[in-house]
Amino acid sequence: LLAKKGQYQLTLKNRKGFVKLALLTGSSLVPVFSFGENDIYDLISPSTRTQRIQKRMQALLGFTFPLFNGRGVWNYDFGMLPRRSA
Secondary structure: OOOOOOOOOOOOOOOOHHHHHHHHHHHOOOOOOOOOOOOOOEEEEOOOHHHHHHHHHHHHHHHHHHHOOOOOOOOOOOOOEEOOOO
16 A cells, blocks of 8 residues: 555565465465566555555455556556556
8 A cells, every 4th residue: 555666665574374374384485576567557646535545455354456557558548557667
C-alpha cells in the first residue's frame, strides 16, 4: 500500500513463519527479490479517505487491493498493462 517509485521497503522481521513451515515440511525455499515493480505502474496517491478504506478492508479480509493506473492496449492513458520505461 505504501509503494513509491524508486523506493523499496522490505519487511522480513515479522514474516518468518513460512521458513519454519518449509523446514517442517521439507520444502525448498528460493530467495527472490524483484526490481522495478514499483516503477512500472502509477500508484494512486492515497488520501486519508482511501487509505482508511484500504486499512479497514485489510483488517476485515486480511488483504487489500492496490489502487494503480497503467496503460491500455490502444489507449495509453488508462489501463492495467505496465507502463513502458524510457
